[in-house]
Amino acid sequence: MPYDMSQFGKSRWVKTHPNGVYTHGSTEPVLSVLDVRGFELRDLFLIGLNDSCGTIVLPTESRAENAAAALEPAFATRVYLFGSRDGQDVWATDYTRRALDGTTLSAFITDLTLKDGRKVIKDGRWVR
Incomplete structure (x- = not known):
């Protein structure tokens, strides 16, 4: 069973959206790219450091890989094991915006x- 992402929504600084989506910081540009590229917006925690970079925390490695694929080539991405919570792995995709020249x-x-x-x-x- 994947990790319950609602655990990330307990802070007053985190905004709760439908389908288990939690966001913190500057997130609109990345949410738009993910949505337009067909990535299903559910069960994720998006931390936007600014308009150009941040981290998406996801319950499974395959969802993290799919998020990275949806962001390429507009963003440079890195998928990694974020950590283990309550005995379950949590994965993340870091992203950084690319210029037109790559x-x-x-x-x-x-x-x-x-x-x-x-x-x-x-x-x-x-x-x-």
Whole structure:
């Protein structure tokens, strides 16, 4: 029996949606992509760190793999065992938005200039 995702919905910061969907943070862009790509929106906990990255926690490995497939190629993804709760495995899919050229952009630091004046990140990309 898969893990009961309602355990993630006990925080006042988590929003509850129909079909066992729980969200926290910036989630609308990813929910839209998943829905348009045919991924069934049920039994998941979506943590959106910002519009460009986050984590989807799912009760089975196959659902995590399917979420990753639905997000590709617009997002770079990584599926992994999130942990074990109450003796049951919980899986996750991390995602980071890709630019049109296929590179992943920094979701947190968009521009960084060192004290010596050298620019090392511009528009989310490392400058060489």
